Each structure stands twice: as C-alpha cells, then as structure tokens.
Amino acid sequence: MPVQCNAVEVPAVASMLRGSMSDPIYDDLNEQQQSAVAHGSGPMMVLAGAGSGKTRVVTRRIARLLRDGTPSGAILAMTFTNKAAGEMAHRVQQLGGDYVRVATFHSACARFLRRDGHHLGYPSDYSIYDVQDRDTLIKELMAEHGVRSSQIKPAAIGNVISRLKNAALAPDTTALGDDDIAQAVRKLWTPYHERMKQVGAMDFDDLLLVFLQLLREFPAVAERYRERFRYLLVDEFQDTNRVQYDLMKRLCPPPGNLCVVGDPDQSIYSFRGAEVRNILEFERDYDPCTIVRLEQNYRSTATILRAAENVIANNRQRLDKRLRTDNPDGDQLRRFRAATATEESAAIVDRIAELRDDGVELDQIAVFYRAHWLSRAIEQSLKTAGVPYTIVGGQTFFERREIKDLLAYLRVLVNPLDDVSMARIVNVPPRGIGKTSLEKLRQVAFSEGMSLREVVADPALHGALTGKGRKGLAELADALERARVAAGYGVHAALEVILKTTGYVQHATTFGDAEDSTREDNIKELISDAIEFDDAEPEDDPFAAPGEEPQAGVAGYLQHVALLTSADSGEGDGPVVQLMTVHAAKGLEFDHVMIAGLEEGVFPSFRSIDDADALEEERRLCYVALTRARVTAMLSHARERMVAGSLDSMRPSRFFKELPKDCIADYAPTWRRYELDDDVDHDTGWTVTMDPEQLANVRVGVRVRHQEYGSGQVTRLAGRGISARAVVRFDDGREREFVLEYAGLDLLEDSGF
DNA sequence: CCCGGTAAACTTTTT
DNA sequence: GTTTACCGGG
Numbered sequence: 001m002p003v004q005c006n007a008v009e010v011p012a013v014a015s016m017l018r019g020s021m022s023d024p025i026y027d028d029l030n031e032q033q034q035s036a037v038a039h040g041s042g043p044m045m046v047l048a049g050a051g052s053g054k055t056r057v058v059t060r061r062i063a064r065l066l067r068d069g070t071p072s073g074a075i076l077a078m079t080f081t082n083k084a085a086g087e088m089a090h091r092v093q094q095l096g097g098d099y100v101r102v103a104t105f106h107s108a109c110a111r112f113l114r115r116d117g118h119h120l121g122y123p124s125d126y127s128i129y130d131v132q133d134r135d136t137l138i139k140e141l142m143a144e145h146g147v148r149s150s151q152i153k154p155a156a157i158g159n160v161i162s163r164l165k166n167a168a169l170a171p172d173t174t175a176l177g178d179d180d181i182a183q184a185v186r187k188l189w190t191p192y193h194e195r196m197k198q199v200g201a202m203d204f205d206d207l208l209l210v211f212l213q214l215l216r217e218f219p220a221v222a223e224r225y226r227e228r229f230r231y232l233l234v235d236e237f238q239d240t241n242r243v244q245y246d247l248m249k250r251l252c253p254p255p256g257n258l259c260v261v262g263d264p265d266q267s268i269y270s271f272r273g274a275e276v277r278n279i280l281e282f283e284r285d286y287d288p289c290t291i292v293r294l295e296q297n298y299r300s301t302a303t304i305l306r307a308a309e310n311v312i313a314n315n316r317q318r319l320d321k322r323l324r325t326d327n328p329d330g331d332q333l334r335r336f337r338a339a340t341a342t343e344e345s346a347a348i349v350d351r352i353a354e355l356r357d358d359g360v361e362l363d364q365i366a367v368f369y370r371a372h373w374l375s376r377a378i379e380q381s382l383k384t385a386g387v388p389y390t391i392v393g394g395q396t397f398f399e400r401r402e403i404k405d406l407l408a409y410l411r412v413l414v415n416p417l418d419d420v421s422m423a424r425i426v427n428v429p430p431r432g433i434g435k436t437s438l439e440k441l442r443q444v445a446f447s448e449g450m451s452l453r454e455v456v457a458d459p460a461l462h463g464a465l466t467g468k469g470r471k472g473l474a475e476l477a478d479a480l481e482r483a484r485v486a487a488g489y490g491v492h493a494a495l496e497v498i499l500k501t502t503g504y505v506q507h508a509t510t511f512g513d514a515e516d517s518t519r520e521d522n523i524k525e526l527i528s529d530a531i532e533f534d535d536a537e538p539e540d541d542p543f544a545a546p547g548e549e550p551q552a553g554v555a556g557y558l559q560h561v562a563l564l565t566s567a568d569s570g571e572g573d574g575p576v577v578q579l580m581t582v583h584a585a586k587g588l589e590f591d592h593v594m595i596a597g598l599e600e601g602v603f604p605s606f607r608s609i610d611d612a613d614a615l616e617e618e619r620r621l622c623y624v625a626l627t628r629a630r631v632t633a634m635l636s637h638a639r640e641r642m643v644a645g646s647l648d649s650m651r652p653s654r655f656f657k658e659l660p661k662d663c664i665a666d667y668a669p670t671w672r673r674y675e676l677d678d679d680v681d682h683d684t685g686w687t688v689t690m691d692p693e694q695l696a697n698v699r700v701g702v703r704v705r706h707q708e709y710g711s712g713q714v715t716r717l718a719g720r721g722i723s724a725r726a727v728v729r730f731d732d733g734r735e736r737e738f739v740l741e742y743a744g745l746d747l748l749e750d751s752g753f
Numbered sequence: 754c755c756c757g758g759t760a761a762a763c764t765t766t767t768t
Numbered sequence: 769g770t771t772t773a774c775c776g777g778g
Contacts, residue, residue: 081768106768130768204768271766371765376769393767427754434754468754563768583766605765621766644763645769 025064029056036292037061043254043286045237045279046261049323050308050627051299051589054261058235059088061259063095065231072099076229076251079104080236080269082564084587088235101229105244106204107563109211112225113202114559119218120210125414125555127201127421128562132399134158134203137420141191147184160185161192165205166273168212168242199451200417208243215250222250230257236587237262237282241273245281254286264319265312268583268621270613297323299589299630301330307633307663308626314658315616334667335656336636341597344638345381347667348594351634352387352577355592362388363575364591368582368625370603375579378596382577392580398561402508402519403526407561409498410491412453413484414555419445422452429507431472433465440464441473456480475501491530491557499523533557582625593629595622598637598653622655634667646727647736704728704745709736 026034033053036046037060048054058077066072077092079085082104089102103111114124129137138154138161141147160181164171171189176182196202202210215222232252234240237260240248252258260282267276283289297305305325312318334351338344352365367378372394382389397403405428408421415421426441427433433441444464445455455461456477462470479501487494499505508519533556578590582603597603603622608614626633637652656664704726705711712730728736728745 104768207768269767272768373764373770430755432754436754581766602765607765617766642769 025060025067029053029060030296032292032294032296033057033060036294037064039259039290039292041257043256043282043289044259044292045282045286045289046259046292046294047321048261048263048294049297049321050263050266050624051297051305052294052323053296053298054235054263054294055088055091057294058233058261059091059095062092062100062233066096066100070231072096073101074229075100075231075233076108077102077233078108078235078248080239081587082107084235087587104563105240105247106207109207109247110559110563113207113211113214116214116218116221117210119221120214121197122202122210123200123415123417125200127199127411127415127418128207128559129196129201129203129420130399130562131155131158131204132404133201133420136424137195137199138188138192140420140423141188141195142184145187145191147187152180152184156181157184157188161189162203162205163273165209166241166243168209168246198417199419200415201420205243208247212243212247212250215247225251226253226256232256232258234258234260235262236266238264238267238276238279239269239272239274240278241275242278243273245275245278249285255289258286265315265321265620266586266624268586268617268624270617293321295321295323297325297627298327300325300627301327301631303329303332303663304626304629304633307333307659308623310660310663311619311626311655311658312623315619317613317616331632332662333659333664334632334634335664336634336667337652338636338638339640341377341638341641342381344596344636345378347636348378348596348634349381349385349387351594351667352382353385360592361575362577365594366578366580366585366588366590366592366628367594367596368580368585368628369596370582370605370621372581374597374602378579382579388574388576389579390576392578393584396564397522397525398564400519400522402504402522405508406495406498406504406523406526407558409480409483409502410487410494410554410558412480413487413494414558416453416457417451419452422456426452426456426476427472429502429504431475432468433472433476434469437465437469453480487554490534491554492527492534494554495527495530530557533560582621585628586624589628589630591629591631592634593625593632594634594636595625596636597641598635598655599641599650600653601643601648601650602641603653603655619655619658622653635664636667702747704747706730706736706745 026037029037030053033056036044036057039061046054046057048057062075062077065075077085077088077100079088079102085102085104085107089100092100092102101108110128113122113126117126118124127133135154135158138158142152142154142157160176164173164176164185167175169175171182171186176185196206215225229251232248234248239262248258248260262279264276264279267274270276283291300308302325305323305327309323336344336347338347348367352362355365356362369375369378375391375394379389379391398407405425408424411418411421412425423438426438441452441455441464444450444461445452448455448461450458450461456473457480459474459477462473462477465473479498482501483494483497486497505520505523508523509516582595595603600606601609604615604618608618635656637650637656639650641648641650702714703711704714706728709728709730710732712728714726715729726745730736
C-alpha cells in the first residue's frame, strides 16, 4: 500500500499555518515558505533542502509580485534545464503571469544575442554549435595548424576550451598546465574563436560569455536589460558557474531584486564549472541579503530521508544543514544483490510488476543510473517483459545523424557564413564532392574571401571542379536556392524542398545498418515538429516580450532546436516507467525509485574514486537520487558487469556502508532459486576470496588460476587496496579484469617467468 | 570517390 | 559490445 506522504493537499494543516496572513497566496505554506514569498525588494537567498517545496515558493512568490503590481514583463526567471524552465513557465502561466520570462541561461542569452549580438559583430541569425560541431571545427583547425590529431582527440581540446570559458579564463592561466593538450589549446584558442566569428557561430559557452562581454562593453545596452528585468530569479543557484554568476551581477547588481534558490547538497555539475562557492560570494556581494532556509521535507518518507541524510553526512565540505519531516516512516529501502547485470534488470522488471499489481501508475516509477550506458541492460529487460518505458536524455533526437544533416541544410540557408554546416552537407547525400573536391572549394572560398555557401551559389566559381563533382555542385546550388525560397514559407516548406531535391530520405534509409528503418521515422518526426513550430502562434513562445518580434521562421526554429534536449520532448502516450541518469533526475520526484548499478567504479564513478572532491560530488549525486523518492526506493548492484567490452567483477558501492542498517533490507525475489555465497563479508555482502597477503604478491606477469576461465597471466594492475584490480590474459586468449579481493583468483607458483 | 573490411579505442554527468 | 579510424580494392 503506497504511503501517502505528500502534505500538499491537506487543508487542516494549512489553516493552522496561515495565521495572520489570510491570503490564498500563502495557503499551505509554512512559516519559512511564507517569509520567502512575502519578501519585498532587495536580494534574497533561499536555501531549499530537497523536497522542501521550493517550486511552490518560487511560483507563489511570482504570483505575489504580480498581484502586488509588478508588471509580468519585469520578471525574469532563470533555470538550469529546459525541463525546469518549461515546468516553471507552465505553473506561472496558470497564475496569470503570461509575460513572465522563464528560460535557461543559455536560451535567454541566445535570445538576447539574436537581438543585440550585432554590437559585437555577430549576425542575428548566428549558428549555435553543439559539441559535435565544435569538435568538427577543432579537427579542421588541428589539421591546418599541424596539431597531430592521432595523438590528441579534438574533443579533448574542446573540453579544455570549454572548461576555461566556463570559469571565465583564457589560456594564459597557469591553471591550464603544460601537457600536450594544454599546448594544443594555446595554439588553437585564437584560431578557434576567430573561425567561429568568421562563420557566424557560437558554442554553448559563447552564448553566455559573449552576452556577458556585451553587457560589459556596452553600458547602454546593459542598462536597457536592467531596466527591463527588475526582478531576477535564479533557480538551482548551486549549479551556476563563474560566467553565469557574473551575468547575474551585471543584470541585477547589488542591491537589486535578485532572488537565488539553491541547495549546496545538490550541487552536481562541477564538471561543467559550477561553483558552490557562488553561494558564499552571494552573501558577500549582496550583503545585506535576506536568507531563508527551507528545512521541512514534504516529499519523502522519514526512512528515505534518514537514509539520504546519513549518506550526505559523510561529506566533509558541507554547510551544517538538516531536514525535518513529519511524514510517516514508511517502508525500508530495498537492496538487491544481483549476480549479473542481467539479473539486476530482471529484478527491476520484477519490482515494477509488483508495484503495478499494487495499482501504481507506471509514471510514478523511475529507474536511475550513474551513466547512460547502464540503461542498455535495463532497457532490454523492460522491452522483453513488455513494460512501457521512456529514456530521458541520452542521445538527443536532434543529435541523430539524419537530423543533424537536415538541420545543417537549414543552417546554411539562414547563415550563409556557416562553413562547418556547409562542409557537413556538401556531399550528403553523395554527389561526387569528396575530400579533395571540398579542399578545392575551400581554396576558392579563401582566395575570393567568400564562404563555401557563397562559392556554391555562384556558378562562375564552379570551375575548380570537373565532371561528376561539378554536376553535383550545380545540383546542390539548385537545391539550396530552391530551399532558400521555400524557407520564406516556413520550416516545413524548406525541409520538404531539401528532402525532395536531394533525395535525402532514400540516402538515409540505405546506410545498411539496423537503424535504416527508424531513420525515416525520425525524419517524419522532424517534419511534424517543424509543422508544429510553423503553426504555433507567436504568443506560444513564452519568451517573447509583448511587442517583441516573434521568433519565427527557420532561424527561430534553429535556435529553438539548438538548445533542446530529448528530456524536453513531450510526454508520450500514457504513463510509462521513466529511465534516466541521476543528473537528469534532479528536480523531479517519483513515488517509487530504483537506483541501479550501485557499484564501486560505476557509482561512484571510477574517475572520481581517487579524488576527495569528486567523491563528495558522487555522494551528493547519491543524495539527489535518494531524495527523489516519495514512498519506496530500491538500490541494486551486480557482482559482474560488462564494462567496455570486458566482464568485470564489481564490488558494491561504498554508499551502502553509509546507510543506517535499519533503513535497508535485502530484496529477495521468489524467482531466484539460488543464494549468493553464504559466507559473506559484513560490509560488502560478498565473499572475500583472496587474503591481503596473497593480494600483495600479485604483480604483472604472475600466473593465476580462475575457477571458470582456467589459468592465465596478469598483464596489468590498477587501483590500490580493496579496489585493486588485475587484468588477466588467460591461456586460451581470453582477457578479463578482476577486483582481486573478490574475484576468487588463486596464485600459481612462479612458472619461471 | 566510395565502399567494405579490420583494428583500436572507448563510456560519466549537460547547456 | 559498440563505435570510430584507417586502409585497400573496386
């Protein structure tokens, strides 16, 4: 029987709390929540613990501002993800705040730059490059500047550039170091940004950075924005990075009406430059500011909350903070020790069936994991069991190859400078313009001082190519010109012309791989999305100000699409189980939560295991995962898992040790007909098969025996202590990696190696 | 230029 | 196990 623990709809409690403030806006709010809603002008920081009713406070506060006469166009609410923005926009709209602007930092800046980027020399129809586009460009630049791409991957350089920009740094910083990648970054930094500007493009980081630069260098423009948005609200403040914080300060300098809401324990984006430090700086920069703490949890059972609090209590770098709840204890957490990943997913299916039999709606069940690749096994089991589900995130619809190709076509229509997009489609579908032909075209473009698109558009410049290539070029020029004309009638029209004149569908469905059949569906989906966009009333754009030109047409569509994630794609049909990474789960809540893959090296990730700070972030991630659950939580781990092609022995996550023992009980499905080892290690639950003395003798080259695989030789060692692992090449050629302490390897005599 | 083969590397997390 | 890079024959 599900425990009802959401205090949202209990009027009796509300009337007691309401006290002197007899006003529907303060209905069902506790004292702290009320003070946050009632706060007048000036800076405020709301430290909102998990499940403490943050969203309600924010939306009620907006409602109050509106009711007390603040024009809705003067309120700007910044969120972190599109999903959060959409949800908040929806709620605010219900309150009558039609013109309250709710957006992510990125989409807001993208929008502002469309209008004001020209001050810095950017076209209003600039392209927004995603990571793929960025890396394509970096790869080109590496070739041009003699950086060996076989040694360093473009993505590595791109990531470093991005990290620097997120911290508002340039490559002259000492923080960059001096390894191969750092040197490449120094060499390519300026060319990269020059080229980006030349092709009229910005990457995700530029959206923020360039807008910040604009505010800095054009005080009059900055003043215009400050006057327009007199109330600024920033959600998930703990996840803002340096640049975002600088933006906030420019848009709403002290002692402005800046309201930030956050929870330091849920800071999980440091890899993207998020600085929890911003919370401390806010107190200093906006002193004196009102600080409100929301410490009453209305979401989870007391048991779940206690489990989560105990885990997070292991973090050393932490403000003292505790959450209370009046909710009932509820069930214990369940722990499932699986032999394999397959068995783990079987248990998940099993548990879902159990919940469904109890009458639980499937959309109240979520499965979380640390990284996307873990979803595969679970997905497979759900599929075979016929459990309907969706995967939130993962490869975005708009990152699919066929979609990116078509969007690249649209981009070159709107932004003729965009050589990266042009190079992408110049031979897609194949029209006889390969690498060498493209190089010739680039030469022409360079000597003429033109973009590729302009060269293609001018038949007089086609002389560089002959035969097949030249014919193909003429066809491409024709297709683009027709599409350009069609674009005047809308996105759909442009797409149809592109598809028809290039024969793209035929091309995309004959790659000869498994996805051939789904590609056509994807293209159809893109078309219906385009139609929907074409048909949408300009007012449907929650970000359009009254009187502001509507964001329509192909350019508008591209901008809209560039910042979308699959997490934003609409709810499918009917309630389905939700699968997602823990990151994607932030801000959501479900009655029943399952967390899979709780193993050392997976969650916490092996990349974080040797770094105290990174490990604390993993722990916050675990805290976020647990606090999503309202009623029950099941935590599972497998003892063996396929990781990057090899079967690894896994140990249970250290987070299990951090849960109070009475919070959690083993989950024992009746279908499992065997038991894992009886003789279990107290902490880990698994048999220790190699004693520490033996363990110390394991060296590269030593021969070992494994029950199942026979004898072999250790070829590589990794990790220390209890996480020490060895790669063993067996005599039959198979290679496996083991956690020594648990793998059951026997040391053989030194065989004269 | 294109397609097929085989080798090699590889999996955090997101706007 | 999966995706990408590179190479050689049509």
